[in-house]
Amino acid sequence: xxxxxxxxxxxxxxxxxxxxxxxxxxxxxxxxxxxxxxxxxxxxxxxxxxxxxxxxxxxxxxxxxxxxxxxxxxxxxxxxxxxxxxxxxxxxxxxxxxxxx
Amino acid sequence: xxxxxxxxxxxxxxxxxxxxxxxxxxxxxxxxxxxxxxxxxxxxxxxxxxxxxxxxxxxxxxxxxxxxxxxxxxxxxxxxxxxxxxxxxxxxxxxxxxxxxxxxxxxxxxxxxxxxxxxxxxxxxxxxxxxxxxxxxxxxxxxxxxxxxxxxxxxxxxxxxxxxxxxxxxxxxxxxxxxxxxxxxxxxxxxxxxxxxxxxxxxxxxxxxxxxxxxxxxxxxxxxxxxxxxxxxxxxxxxxxxxxxxxxxxxxxxxxxxxxxxxxxxxxxxxxxxxxxxxxxxxxxxxxxxxxxxxxxxxxxxxxxxxxxxxxxxxxxxxxxxxxxxxxxxxxxxxxxxxxxxxxxxxxxxxxxxxxxxxxxxxxxxxxxxxxxxxxxxxxxxxxxxxxxxxxxxxxxxxxxxxxxxxxxxxxxxxxxxxxxxxxxxxxxxxxxxxxxxxxxxxxxxxxxxxxxxxxxxxxxxxxxxxxxxxxxxxxxxxxxxxxxxxxxxxxxxxxxxxxxxxxxxxxxxxxxxxxxxxxxxxxxxxxxxxxxxxxxxxxxxxxxxxxxxxxxxxxxxxxxxxxxxxxxxxxxxxxxxxxxxxxxxxxxxxxxxxxxxxxxxxxxxxxxxxxxxxxxxxxxxxxxxxxxxxxxxxxxxxxxxxxxxxxxxxxxxxxxxxxxxxxxxxxxxxx
Numbered sequence: 001x002x003x004x005x006x007x008x009x010x011x012x013x014x015x016x017x018x019x020x021x022x023x024x025x026x027x028x029x030x031x032x033x034x035x036x037x038x039x040x041x042x043x044x045x046x047x048x049x050x051x052x053x054x055x056x057x058x059x060x061x062x063x064x065x066x067x068x069x070x071x072x073x074x075x076x077x078x079x080x081x082x083x084x085x086x087x088x089x090x091x092x093x094x095x096x097x098x099x100x101x
Numbered sequence: 102x103x104x105x106x107x108x109x110x111x112x113x114x115x116x117x118x119x120x121x122x123x124x125x126x127x128x129x130x131x132x133x134x135x136x137x138x139x140x141x142x143x144x145x146x147x148x149x150x151x152x153x154x155x156x157x158x159x160x161x162x163x164x165x166x167x168x169x170x171x172x173x174x175x176x177x178x179x180x181x182x183x184x185x186x187x188x189x190x191x192x193x194x195x196x197x198x199x200x201x202x203x204x205x206x207x208x209x210x211x212x213x214x215x216x217x218x219x220x221x222x223x224x225x226x227x228x229x230x231x232x233x234x235x236x237x238x239x240x241x242x243x244x245x246x247x248x249x250x251x252x253x254x255x256x257x258x259x260x261x262x263x264x265x266x267x268x269x270x271x272x273x274x275x276x277x278x279x280x281x282x283x284x285x286x287x288x289x290x291x292x293x294x295x296x297x298x299x300x301x302x303x304x305x306x307x308x309x310x311x312x313x314x315x316x317x318x319x320x321x322x323x324x325x326x327x328x329x330x331x332x333x334x335x336x337x338x339x340x341x342x343x344x345x346x347x348x349x350x351x352x353x354x355x356x357x358x359x360x361x362x363x364x365x366x367x368x369x370x371x372x373x374x375x376x377x378x379x380x381x382x383x384x385x386x387x388x389x390x391x392x393x394x395x396x397x398x399x400x401x402x403x404x405x406x407x408x409x410x411x412x413x414x415x416x417x418x419x420x421x422x423x424x425x426x427x428x429x430x431x432x433x434x435x436x437x438x439x440x441x442x443x444x445x446x447x448x449x450x451x452x453x454x455x456x457x458x459x460x461x462x463x464x465x466x467x468x469x470x471x472x473x474x475x476x477x478x479x480x481x482x483x484x485x486x487x488x489x490x491x492x493x494x495x496x497x498x499x500x501x502x503x504x505x506x507x508x509x510x511x512x513x514x515x516x517x518x519x520x521x522x523x524x525x526x527x528x529x530x531x532x533x534x535x536x537x538x539x540x541x542x543x544x545x546x547x548x549x550x551x552x553x554x555x556x557x558x559x560x561x562x563x564x565x566x567x568x569x570x571x572x573x574x575x576x577x578x579x580x581x582x583x584x585x586x587x588x589x590x591x592x593x594x595x596x597x598x599x600x601x602x603x604x605x606x607x608x609x610x611x612x613x614x615x616x617x618x619x620x621x622x623x624x625x626x627x628x629x630x631x632x633x634x635x636x637x638x639x640x641x642x643x644x645x646x647x648x649x650x651x652x653x654x655x656x657x658x659x660x661x662x663x664x665x666x667x668x669x670x671x672x673x674x675x676x677x678x679x680x681x682x683x684x685x686x687x688x689x690x691x692x693x694x695x696x697x698x699x700x701x702x703x704x705x706x707x708x709x710x711x712x713x714x715x716x717x718x719x720x721x722x723x724x725x726x727x728x729x730x731x732x733x734x735x736x737x738x739x740x741x742x743x744x745x746x747x748x749x750x751x752x753x754x755x756x757x758x759x760x761x762x763x764x765x766x767x768x769x770x771x772x773x
Contacts, residue, residue, distance in 0.1 A: 022756050030752075093751055100749030 006047035014040035027084070027091040031077045038070045121168040122179045126198040128164055128208065129247035131157040132215075136240040143233035154236045155219045158243055162212035169205040173605060178202070180253055180317060199253035199316065202605045206450065207250040207382060210457045211375050213587075215243045217580040218370040221465055224576035225366055225472060235275060239370070242268035246375050250382065254314035255304045258383070262300065262347070265376045266293055272371060273363040285362035292356035296346015300383075303339030307390075310336060320389040329393060337394035340387060341401055348380025348434045351408040355671055357431055358415075361423040365468030368423060373430045373464050374457035381437045381453055388446055402442025402533035406540040409435030413547035417554065421477045422467045425555050429503065430460055432544055436518055439537040445521025450606045451595045452514035458591055459502035459510055462584035466496035469577050470559060473570040479558040481566035488570040493560050495581040500556050502588040504549035504632045507625075510592035515545060516625040517595065523624065542628065549632035553639025561644055 013036055020033025042063045049059030085091050135157035143150025172178065182197025219239060226235055245268060249261025267290075274286030304314065310328045311319055322328050344350070349357040360372045371377070384391060384401065391397050409432045416428035433456050440449035469492040474482055486493045502509035505516070519541045526534035564570065572578070595602040 018759055022752050022759065096751065097749030100747050 003047055003051045006043055010040045010043040010047070013037075013043065025092045025094055027081045027093050027096075028078070030093055031074060031081070034077075035070060035074060038066055042066055120171065121164060122171055122176055122200050125164070125168055125179070125200045125204075125208070126251060128161045128212075129244050129251060131161050131244075132240040132247070133244035136237050136244060139233060139237040139240060143237060149236075150233045151219065151223050151236050154240045155216070155223075157240060158212055158216045158219055161243070161247070162209075162216050165205070165208035165212045168200070169202075169209055172200075172202055172205050173601070182253055182315075194256055194314070195254055196257045197253035197315075198251045200251060203382075203385060203450065204250050206454055206606060208247065210378075210454060211243065211246050211250065214370055214374040214457055214461045215239070215246075217461065217465070217584055218366045221369075221468070221577050221580045222364075222366045224574050225468055226364060229275075229364075231275065235272075235364070238268055238271045238275075239367075242272070242371060242376070246379070249379060253316055255307070255316060255319075256314045258316075258386075259301065259304065262297070262343070262379060265371070265379060266290065266297070266347075269293075269360070269371050269376055272367040273360045275364050275367065276362070282362040285356075285359040289356040289360045292353050293346040296343045296353055299339045299341075299346070300343025303336050303341075303343065306332060306336040306339055316386055320387065323390040323393040326393075331395075333390070333393065334395040334397055337387070337391050337397040338400060340383060341391075341397065341404075344380030344383050344438070345404065346380070347383075348377050348438065349408075349431045350380070350404050350435065350438060351411060354408060354412065354431045355674065358424050358427045361421070361427050365423065365464060365471060368427070369461045369464030369468065372427065373460040377430065377434055378437070378453050378457070381434065381441065381449060384438065384441050385446065385450055385453075388441065391441070392444070398442050398444070399531065399533040400442075402439055402531075402537050405435045405438035405442050406533075406536045407435075408432070409439060409544045410540045410547075413544045413551065416551040417547065420479055422470065422479050422482070422555060422559060423464070423477055425479075425551060426460070426463055426467055429463075429548065429551065432548065433460065433503075436515070436541065436544065439541065440518040440521055443522045443525040443531070443534045443537050445518055445525070447603050447606050448514065448517035448521045451602050452518055454602075455502070455510035455514040455588075455591055455595075458584055459499045459588040462495060462499040462581060462588055463503065465577070465581055465584065466492050466499060469573045469581065470496075470570075472573050472577070474566050475568070476566055479555065482559045482564070483562040483566075484560070484564040485570055486560040488564070489560075489572045491572060491578045491581065495578075495585040496560070497556065498585045498588055500552040502592075504552050504636065505545055505628060506549075506632060507629060508589070508592065510588050510590075512625070512629065513592040513595045513600075515541075516628055519545070519628055520624050542631065545628045546631045546635045549635035550639045553636045554643045557640065557644040 017033045017035075017037035017040060020036065021030055024030050024033060045059045045063045045066075049056035049063070052059070081091055084096060088095065090096075132154070135153045138153050139150040143153070146153070178199075178201030180197065180199045180201075182195040185194040185196045187193045219236070222235065222239070226232055229235060242265060245261045245264025247261075249258055249265060252258035252261060270286050270290040273289050274283045277283040277286070307319055307328075308314060310332045311322050313319060313322075319328075323333060346353045357372060357377065361368055363372070391401065412428045412431035412435060416425050416432065419425045419428060433452070437449045437452050437456070440446075440452060469489065470482065470485060471477055473485070473489055473492070476482070498509065502511040505511045519538065522534055522538035522541055525531055526538050594600050
């Protein structure tokens with residue numbers, strides 16, 4: 001299969017993620033959308049890695065790194081969301097605009 | 102000069118290099134490292150740092166012995182150097198090493214005495230507040246001294262020279278809580294510094310004359326006559342001035358008795374065995390240059406003869422046991438210097454070697470006595486023979502060695518000097534050699550007399566002090582015995598005709614200029630006889646108190662007072678040099694301060710105030726404040742408008758971010 005198929009899929013997934021980050025009000029869904037973007041990147045990396053054969057092995061290693069970092073990131077992110085919920089009784093990102101003039 | 106060096110190098114390669122001799126520059130590094138370690142970590146170590154110093158010096162001692170044996174086994178002396186820095190083409194400063202027999206014997210002496218003193222001090226300094234610092238300074242001193250010895254050029258030697266000077270200053274003033282001690286430290290430092298100025302200028306003069314600092318080259322150039330005449334004589338005399346300061350020769354000897362304010366182990370190490378012989382070492386190192394420097398050696402001989410006589414007389418009237426030994430040291434240093442002055446090179450270095458052993462022994466013994474009695478004064482001692490048997494026996498050995506009684510070490514070296522003086526007087530009919538010969542004979546007599554007096558007053562008769570004296574512990578007695586054994590045995594290295602010392606150490610360029618030929622039994626017999634008479638006389642005078650005369654009411658009272666007041670030299674320096682300099686100088690400085698400097702300062706101040714006012718009114722208030730206030734207002738205005746961008750809404754920020762990225766991607770994609 002040509003690489004472009006994977007790239008199209010990845011671009012589509014990334015756009016969905018961007019849309020989610022920008023448009024969803026629920027902080028948990030925003031975090032989920034970020035995961036979508038990260039996985040879109042992973043698809044890119046793995047696709048190129050497969051296409052390049054032996055020379056592409058680092059791409060897979062990077063994908064693994066991203067998965068690990070994403071897990072850590074989502075852990076921290078959810079903890080932040082929980083703390084915000086305890087303080088503000090809401091998870092609406094539109095309401096969380098305290099850091100302004 | 103280059104061919105010269107090549108020739109010298111070829112000569113070096115005839116004999117093979119030793120295993121250790123090449124690396125002897127590492128030995129000064131050991132105590133230097135120990136200094137750093139003790140200084141920074143000493144207080145946290147369980148033993149407060151002394152074992153570091155002992156280990157460094159101990160290893161240094163073993164290495165010195167081994168490499169000396171290598172030299173004695175026929176390995177070549179090593180000289181090499183590295184460029185330190187260079188200005189243009191003419192002026193080049195090097196640091197290097199020069200390890201030959203002379204340096205080797207100094208290494209053995211310095212590390213051996215230093216090791217003994219390190220061990221001894223663990224007990225002697227045990228309750229000291231600055232115990233760790235004391236060991237740090239001892240290590241630094243040892244490192245500086247070895248650095249001085251191994252130097253192959255005068256500049257490097259100067260560095261070590263000043264290093265030992267500053268360590269001596271630290272250690273004399275170790276008990277600085279009492280003003281007396283810190284004054285003694287300052288006096289020692291300044292007096293030796295007067296000599297050091299001469300040393301430094303001597304280096305400059307020789308550099309101007311020869312264009313090199315290298316000791317070997319300087320000696321060689323003097324020998325072949327490349328440098329000579331007045332400039333060489335002046336250079337040599339200036340170098341000798343440094344030696345006069347450091348080795349406490351007349352008239353700069355006044356600092357050494359006061360230096361006894363330091364802890365006794367320090368007196369043993371620095372002010373008897375090692376640092377004060379640096380001057381002897383310097384003249385010994387530059388001996389070929391001195392030989393060709395006109396009347397320089399005659400000056401050396403006469404100064405040394407004066408020194409040995411006046412110091413021996415002074416030792417006779419001291420009550421402080423350390424001062425007796427201090428004047429004795431000055432007198433013996435005069436002996437060594439006089440030997441160099443009459444050309445008895447080997448005898449001088451041999452006496453340096455043996456004297457280090459027995460004088461360190463005597464000082465450490467005196468320290469042991471002081472430790473037991475808690476007083477420096479012999480009038481508080483007496484009868485200690487019964488209380489301190491080990492100290493008594495070792496001190497007796499040291500005294501006999503100093504008095505030059507057969508078969509102790511001092512006998513051999515002293516008689517070589519007297520013999521050398523007589524030979525020079527006969528051969529060259531130098532007046533200075535006759536002076537040296539006669540004063541050496543007198544001093545042999547006086548030495549035995551004052552040591553008998555010290556022995557009698559300290560160890561015989563009845564105890565006159567307070568409390569019960571006690572023998573010192575093992576850490577102090579062991580070094581005493583080791584040094585006592587050395588004081589008995591090292592003399593045999595220089596046994597006439599067959600002793601190996603003359604093979605090791607002889608003046609550069611001369612073969613066996615030492616004990617090997619023409620040995621005469623009569624001279625030693627006379628000098629030992631003189632010493633014997635002196636001892637008998639001393640016992641009669643000071644022990645049995647026979648012919649007790651009240652010298653103060655005798656016709657010789659003036660002579661006694663003259664000696665007791667140290668020939669009024671201290672007063673002369675104080676009233677003749679220090680005060681005339683100090684007071685008019687201080688008055689002049691005060692006047693110039695009040696009138697000239699204050700005028701300048703006040704004028705400047707008025708001018709500054711006027712100028713400042715102008716600047717404040719026009720520039721500061723008008724221009725700068727306007728600019729500052731204006732820019733602040735502008736910033737506030739723009740901030741008021743731009744603040745609405747900062748909405749606090751994360752998604753809006755993210756939208757800007759993504760939009761910007763998309764924009765950049767589009768731009769780069771279109772731009773290709």
